[in-house]
Amino acid sequence: MKALIPFAVVLTLAGCDKGADSPRGFSLPEGNPSKGEQVFMKYQCLACHSLKGYNTDNIEPELANRVLLGGNVSQIKTYAELVTSVINPSHKIAQNYIPSEVSDDQGHSKMRNYNDAMTVSELVDLVAFLQPQYQLVPFKRTDYPIYLP
Numbered sequence: 001m002k003a004l005i006p007f008a009v010v011l012t013l014a015g016c017d018k019g020a021d022s023p024r025g026f027s028l029p030e031g032n033p034s035k036g037e038q039v040f041m042k043y044q045c046l047a048c049h050s051l052k053g054y055n056t057d058n059i060e061p062e063l064a065n066r067v068l069l070g071g072n073v074s075q076i077k078t079y080a081e082l083v084t085s086v087i088n089p090s091h092k093i094a095q096n097y098i099p100s101e102v103s104d105d106q107g108h109s110k111m112r113n114y115n116d117a118m119t120v121s122e123l124v125d126l127v128a129f130l131q132p133q134y135q136l137v138p139f140k141r142t143d144y145p146i147y148l149p
């Protein structure tokens with residue numbers, strides 16, 4: 001039993017990303033979702049995005065097809081992921097879209113860069129507004145009927 005302990009430690013350490021660029025230690029102060037909604041409108045996120053409950057009829061589109069925000073996800077959307085999507089959008093390009101519609105020839109996101117415009121407080125509130133727009137829907141296993149001969 002004792003001999004197994006170092007082995008378990010190695011496995012645990014290997015399982016987590018300890019690099020300087022890992023999300024370890026990341027924590028946001030509590031944001032205000034209703035202020036976040038104002039931030040969302042102020043920066044005209046709806047020019048390129050759609051979000052359930054928000055009308056885009058009177059907003060000039062900046063993309064051929066708006067990229068959906070919120071909705072059902074099989075894995076919880078973390079604050080870290082949302083902050084990354086806003087301040088470093090090319091880190092991970094949204095899936096399920098035609099690449100040329102959402103990124104340029106070099107693979108950079110077509111998302112606008114707000115890093116020199118948005119305050120940190122605005123970012124924190126924005127993320128507090130966005131996170132609950134994603135609903136976790138656990139992956140549903142398909143139950144196949146058992147046919148008995």
Ligand code: HEC
Binds near residue numbers: 043047069082086089
């Ligand atoms: C000029 C167009 C444009 C504007 C304006 C824009 N975005 Fe985006 N955004 C994109 C595109 C294109 C993508 C998909 C490529 C990518 O993942 O970066 C994206 C992706 C995202 C994602 C990740 C979506 C996913 O499914 O992975 C989030 C979150 C997001 N945007 C939030 C925002 C917020 C919040 C604003 C306003 C502050 C905003 N965007 C403004 C173009 C835009």
